[in-house]
Amino acid sequence: MAAMRRIGWGLSVIAAVIAGGLVLLFYSNEIGRARSAVDKGWQIANTVAGPIEYAEKGDGIPLLSIHGAGGGWDQGLTNVADLVGDRFRVIAPSRFGYLGTPIPTDVSPAAQADAHKTLLSTLMVDKAIVFGVSAGARSAIELALRHPDYVSALILIVPGTFTPQNPVMVEGSRGSAFVLWLVNAGADFAWWAMEKIAPSVLIRFIGVPPELVEAASAKEQDRVLDIVRSVEPLSRRFPGINIDSAPDLQGLALKEISAPTLLVTARDDLFNTLPAAKFAANSIPDAKLVVYDTGGHLLVGHEDDVRAVVSDFLAGAGLAPSPKSTAPTASSTQQ
Structure with a gap:
């Protein structure tokens, strides 16, 4: 025995x-x-602001795609791929600390905006549509303020920007706190393992109610999981995530922004971007705000709606041919 x-x-x-x-x-x-x-498909621009990693795709009107936390040039391309198609010359930089862009002494949104302007100048782009997602909206706004001649239109998606009250923040559950610790440690294996055994924890960490994803179409579920996987390799992105996680956000003279501006967010965004989007929309002259009742930080279930809103906005600004206008869905409000 x-x-x-x-x-x-x-x-x-x-x-x-x-x-x-x-x-x-x-x-x-x-x-x-x-x-x-992430080791191919990019270029390095040696600018007066230092080396900046970036990628380009498409032809046409220049569009600067500024990624959010956990991103890089690859996510910058992905963020706009389904929204604007191939009618634009998309320029997608990796922000400070992400992938191949080093961390300078000054990592403020203002310094990042200056780096964006320098990249555009190096690429001989005089003016571009500026598309800022989440934490990328901070330097997008600064670019519109500091270098207005370079910005033909400003699009801010789930903006992680300043508001006097109810600041943007990481969702406060224990699971999200643990994931934040993993992010700070650059734990590639732990992130990968959680993708396999507890994806709902990562989905909540990136600002989306997991139950919303469970009820979504298979296509939307795949899109969300692709975004979760796109954070890999985490160790190549966490220096930039650390910068974005401790922002020194201050009130800006938003009323001085002259570019046509569109903001899009959702009421159930677990990063609480709705107050920031409302504050910016109320401060920027003639800004348009679209708010969905559900969707979380990734605007789950609204990809077609957002594509129509962006297309109509750009057409109205004289920056794209106008498609057949699509009215907002019942779950959205506009300002």
């Missing part, structure tokens, strides 16, 4: 070793693909 128990224990150890080896093999393969994906 004792011999049988020893054999059973030995088989359990062998099974555990094999399972662990397979997990490490899967992880190694997938993280390797993620690292390879």
Whole structure:
């Protein structure tokens, strides 16, 4: 009997070793693909503000796509791919601390805006549509204020910007606090493992109610999970995430923004961007605000709506051919 128990224990150890080896093999393969994906497709612009990593795609009217927290040039391209199609020359930089862009002494949104302007100037772009997502909206606003001649229109999606009250913040659950610790540690394996065993925790961490994703279409579920996976490799992005996680946000002279401005957010965004979007829309002259009742930080279920809103806005600003106008859905309000 004792011999049988020893054999059973030995088989359990062998099974555990094999399972662990397979997990490490899967992880190694997938993280390797993620690292390879961000090791190609980019360029370095050697500017007076220092080296800036960026990528370009498409032809036409220049559009500067400024990614949010956890991003990089790759997410900058993805953020606008389905919204504007191939009618634009999309320029997507990696902000300070993300992927191949180093961290300078001054990492403020104002300094980032100056870097954006320098990149545009280096690429001989005189004026661009500026598209800022989440934390990327901070430097987008600064660019419109500091270098207005470079901004033909300003689009801010779920803006993580200043508001006197109810500031933007990471969702406060224990799970999100743990994920924030992982992010700060640059824990590639832990993020990958949570994708497999607890994706709802990561979905909540990126500002989306998990139950909203569960009720969404298969296409939308795949889109959300693709965004979760796009944070890999986390270790290549967490220096930038650390900068975005402790912003020194201050009130700005938003009334001086002269570019046509569109803001889009959702009431149930777990990052609480609605107050910031309302504050900016009320401060920027003639700004248009679109608010969806549901959707979270990724505007789940509203991809077609947002595409129509952006197209109509750009057409109204004389920056794109006007498609057939699409009226806002019943779950949205406009200002």
